[in-house]
Amino acid sequence: MPGLKDRLRTDLTTAMKGRDELSTATLRMVLSAVSAEEVAGKEARELSDDDVMAVLRREAKKRREAAEAFAGAGRAEQAERERAEEGVIATYLPAQLADADLAAIVADVVTSTGASGMKDMGKVMGAVQGKVAGRAEGGRIAAEVRRQLG
Known part of the structure; x- marks a missing residue:
């Protein structure tokens, strides 16, 4: 391919x-x-x-x-x-997610995984990265996860 x-x-x-x-x-x-x-x-x-x-x-x-x-x-x-x-x-990469879209995906994953604090960050990060599939950088994802879990 x-x-x-x-x-x-x-x-x-x-x-x-x-x-x-x-x-x-x-x-x-x-x-x-x-x-x-x-x-x-x-x-x-x-x-x-x-x-x-x-x-x-x-x-x-x-x-x-x-x-x-x-x-x-x-x-x-x-x-x-x-x-x-x-x-x-x-020009060869997929369009990056807007901050609001990323926040919505993280919120959805936090709810579905039942994450309650920073101890669950790894679980949330893994699930979010699977859904985002390269449309947001890991640093942006981590910052949003920290914001929502913190």
Whole structure:
């Protein structure tokens, strides 16, 4: 099921033909990360679309964190480049949940699991992450769970 990986390769070719330096560089980095993930471990394997999506989420998070670090160090130009790369990667990711939607999902899980305090955070986190399926970052989910359980 190499559909997403093929789409990345096709878009890379299109970006190269269109001389889009940002997209070309970003897609090359992403495809390199996908290839590295395929050969990681004891045995080479073909990644599923879900696995490729996980690599994309990880790469987007790296760009976001790097942009924050560059901005904090007063290097605005590099921070802007990292944000632009994150924007290219974001086009392949599912739309992020709004805060209200995330809060509703967490409230539903808290009610259904009978969670009563911070000791139940792991149980709630696992259930919420299953329902959210990559449409919200773990940090956002954890913050909302803490807010509702605390």
